[in-house]
Amino acid sequence: MSWKMINRILGLASISPTFQQELQQDPQAALEAHGFQLTAEELATFRAFAPLPFPLFCERVFSELAPEEEYP
Secondary structure: OOHHHHHHHHHHHHHOHHHHHHHHHOHHHHHHHOOOOOOHHHHHHHHHHOOOOHHHHHHHHHHHHOOHHHOO
């Protein structure tokens, strides 16, 4: 997953309290409802960190999924 896609997902969650709540309650349903397609591994990462407070959730998802070579 590219850092741009991660930023799109986490950015949307940052400006939409409804999406943020949905993302942390049921990542698969929330992502599919907004047209995001993730691999099983990527989805597992979102699920694993979903219970965390939102800022920490964002940090962990980004650090786990963003390829280092793609950072701007």
